[in-house]
Amino acid sequence: MLLKNLAAMILLLSFGATSAEFEVSGKLAVEQRYFFDSALYTEQLRHSQTSILAEPELYWGWNDGNDTVIFKPFYRIDSQDDERTHGDIRELSYIHAGEDWELRTGIRKEFWGVTEFQHLVDVINQTDGVEDTDGEDKLGQLMLNLSLVKDWGIVDLYLLPGFRERTFAGENGRLRAPIVVDENNVSYESSAKEQHLDFAMRWSHSIGDFDLGANWFHGTNREPILTPDQDGDKFVLKQYYNQMDQLGLDVQATIDDWLYKFESIYRNTNDGNFWAIQAGFEYSFVGVFDTIADLGLLMEYSWDSRGEGDLIDPGAGFQNDVFFGSRIAFNDMQSSEFLMGFSTDLDHSATSFIIEANRRLGDSFKASIDVRLFQSSDLIEQTYAIRNDDHVQLSFEWYF
Amino acid sequence: MLKKKMLISTLSAVALALMSNMSFALTPEQQGLEISKEAKQRDLGWVDSTADMLMLLRNKQGQESIREIKIKSLEIDDDGDKSLTIFNKPKDVKGTAFLSFSHPVDADDQWLYLPALKRVKRISSRNKSGPFMGSEFAFEDLSSFEIKKYSYKYLGDEKVNNLESFKVEQYPVDENSGYTKRIVWLDKNEYRVQKIEFYDRKSALLKTLTYVDYKQYLGKYWRANSQNMLNHQNGKSTELKWNNYAFKTGLKAGDFNRNSLKRVR
Numbered sequence: 001m002l003l004k005n006l007a008a009m010i011l012l013l014s015f016g017a018t019s020a021e022f023e024v025s026g027k028l029a030v031e032q033r034y035f036f037d038s039a040l041y042t043e044q045l046r047h048s049q050t051s052i053l054a055e056p057e058l059y060w061g062w063n064d065g066n067d068t069v070i071f072k073p074f075y076r077i078d079s080q081d082d083e084r085t086h087g088d089i090r091e092l093s094y095i096h097a098g099e100d101w102e103l104r105t106g107i108r109k110e111f112w113g114v115t116e117f118q119h120l121v122d123v124i125n126q127t128d129g130v131e132d133t134d135g136e137d138k139l140g141q142l143m144l145n146l147s148l149v150k151d152w153g154i155v156d157l158y159l160l161p162g163f164r165e166r167t168f169a170g171e172n173g174r175l176r177a178p179i180v181v182d183e184n185n186v187s188y189e190s191s192a193k194e195q196h197l198d199f200a201m202r203w204s205h206s207i208g209d210f211d212l213g214a215n216w217f218h219g220t221n222r223e224p225i226l227t228p229d230q231d232g233d234k235f236v237l238k239q240y241y242n243q244m245d246q247l248g249l250d251v252q253a254t255i256d257d258w259l260y261k262f263e264s265i266y267r268n269t270n271d272g273n274f275w276a277i278q279a280g281f282e283y284s285f286v287g288v289f290d291t292i293a294d295l296g297l298l299m300e301y302s303w304d305s306r307g308e309g310d311l312i313d314p315g316a317g318f319q320n321d322v323f324f325g326s327r328i329a330f331n332d333m334q335s336s337e338f339l340m341g342f343s344t345d346l347d348h349s350a351t352s353f354i355i356e357a358n359r360r361l362g363d364s365f366k367a368s369i370d371v372r373l374f375q376s377s378d379l380i381e382q383t384y385a386i387r388n389d390d391h392v393q394l395s396f397e398w399y400f
Numbered sequence: 401m402l403k404k405k406m407l408i409s410t411l412s413a414v415a416l417a418l419m420s421n422m423s424f425a426l427t428p429e430q431q432g433l434e435i436s437k438e439a440k441q442r443d444l445g446w447v448d449s450t451a452d453m454l455m456l457l458r459n460k461q462g463q464e465s466i467r468e469i470k471i472k473s474l475e476i477d478d479d480g481d482k483s484l485t486i487f488n489k490p491k492d493v494k495g496t497a498f499l500s501f502s503h504p505v506d507a508d509d510q511w512l513y514l515p516a517l518k519r520v521k522r523i524s525s526r527n528k529s530g531p532f533m534g535s536e537f538a539f540e541d542l543s544s545f546e547i548k549k550y551s552y553k554y555l556g557d558e559k560v561n562n563l564e565s566f567k568v569e570q571y572p573v574d575e576n577s578g579y580t581k582r583i584v585w586l587d588k589n590e591y592r593v594q595k596i597e598f599y600d601r602k603s604a605l606l607k608t609l610t611y612v613d614y615k616q617y618l619g620k621y622w623r624a625n626s627q628n629m630l631n632h633q634n635g636k637s638t639e640l641k642w643n644n645y646a647f648k649t650g651l652k653a654g655d656f657n658r659n660s661l662k663r664v665r
Contacts, residue, residue: 021665023665025491025494027492059665061665065663065664065665068663068665095663097659097660097663099652099654100654102659102663109518110518111518111519111520114521114522136517147659149654149657149659154657154658154659204658206509206522206658211522252522254522254523254524254525256507256524256526257524257526258524259522259523259524284524284526284527286526286527286528286529286530286576287529287530287578292530292531294527294530331530331531331534332534333459333463333465333534334534335490335493335533335534360490360492363465363466363489363490363491364490364491364492366492397492399490399491399492399494400491
């Protein structure tokens with residue numbers, strides 16, 4: 001009897017050992033930025049900014065991949081900006097998958113939405129603002145997420161304990177407002193402050209050519225209200241995070257070579273409410289000009305009920321703005337890509353232009369070149385504050 | 401009397417011969433369809449499968465690049481298969497995954513998961529002719545074979561890979577296909593594809609795909625261990641090596657949705 005049990009245990013253990021999987025992967029990168037113009041504000045770095053970053057990922061999977069643990073820390077060291085030298089746990093989570101449900105626990109990132117130039121409905125994670133100007137880098141968010149797969153779609157329920165403050169460039173950094181955001185001067189509407197328990201739910205489904213999503217978020221607004229304040233003899237921007245309820249809707253229709261994209265939100269806070277829309281399309285030419293390259297053309301439009309602001313009430317960043325983009329995938333061995341984007345405000349003078357190009361070198365390196373140009377002559381535009389921050393960035397990434 | 405009897409039997413033999421000749425007088429188009437139907441029929445019932453694919457990309461100078469991919473498929477009755485494609489190499493795309501619900505005639509439904517952004521993107525399935533991961537395989541070369549995707553013409557018999565084979569021309573029905581036709585050789589014993597020639601939109605020979613080292617699984621299903629695609633126009637080639645083929649592994653429809661797409665490794 002004992003022997004039989006022992007044999008069964010050994011069998012179980014050896015089965016467990018062979019079916020468990022452990023993997024280490026990730027990337028190391030060196031980035032070099034060069035700003036063409038001299039700084040607008042005295043403490044800012046002059047022209048050159050060097051950065052190195054590491055983002056390893058540790059993965060454990062067992063039970064046929066139905067149980068997984070992922071740990072993904074991140075750290076960046078910046079030569080100029082102390083605020084940009086920062087670390088984060090992008091992911092430290094345990095996921096268990098049942099037949100038609102999943103429970104995801106820990107620090108994670110969730111993306112909602114379909115559009116490319118602005119992500120209105122995507123509100124689970126805080127923006128890691130020092131990383132880039134596009135707002136696509138996010139800080140890890142602690143969560144308990146139950147996902148249910150039904151015939152009528154996927155339902156996600158989220159409990160979100162613990163709030164993360166947005167990151168902003170420091171005194172020496174470029175790409176910031178004339179006065180810096182004070183990371184120690186933070187206040188909240190909720191008496192629970194950063195401990196407020198947020199709640200969210202999302203339904204998403206695919207019906208034929210349509211991908212639909214609807215969501216509701218209740219909790220701390222990820223977007224701070226920044227107001228000038230005095231810190232000793234210095235002016236700073238203090239951060240205030242109010243409570244919000246946000247309803248969001250996202251729709252994509254995929255019809256032949258066309259992708260039609262639509263996002264809309266209604267946000268209600270004690271400091272006012274508004275609704276906003278981001279909508280547009282993407283068209284792909286396959287094998288353009290008799291080559292194996294693909295060309296994608298994108299156009300999107302932003303509207304916001306807050307409209308254009310003034311010096312006292314800044315209104316919305318994108319209230320009547322149009323975006324154009326083109327993406328070329330060369331489909332070569334090195335997966336070379338070239339991306340161009342242009343945005344302009346139809347009410348004010350504010351335009352920005354970006355170029356991103358990258359290709360693989362060998363099997364585990366990747367080189368990228370990014371160019372970002374900003375132009376504005378209108379004081380109330382956010383772009384006005386960074387009008388001298390046109391720059392080029394070269395980066396070299398090693399994947400392991 | 402005897403003569404009459406003989407005459408009758410001769411006549412009936414002639415009539416029989418004529419009749420049977422008529423029933424076998426299929427047009428080359430019908431013959432091509434019948435051969436393809438038989439090949440498809442012999443490959444039904446595998447339920448689900450998993451396999452590891454290694455792609456070796458070679459350019460004219462002999463430089464190589466590797467793609468490491470895992471594929472999970474689920475057979476769907478009266479529709480195209482569902483499949484998950486998981487990328488492991490090159491390392492910069494590790495974790496990227498691709499979900500496809502294929503349909504015999506209608507456009508496939510396809511989603512791409514981008515792990516860096518944690519984003520699932522519905523993508524247009526019109527891109528059939530484009531290269532897969534920079535290789536000489538187009539997306540359509542890797543999709544499941546469905547009878548309704550082509551019209552057919554039987555061209556005759558030929559020996560390929562030392563096996564007596566049917567030679568069948570296939571014309572893609574979908575106008576987004578990168579080909580005007582494919583010529584396919586299937587061996588007469590097992591109806592396995594031995595070789596395919598691809599003709600581009602200008603009807604010029606573009607690529608040749610050869611199947612090497614067939615192995616039988618579950619006593620029924622034949623899969624080639626290796627496939628070699630040679631592009632005659634640019635001199636590049638791609639070799640596919642298959643490993644760890646498994647069938648009837650217990651995959652379910654629930655393993656092929658947007659949630660599993662984000663989780664799968």
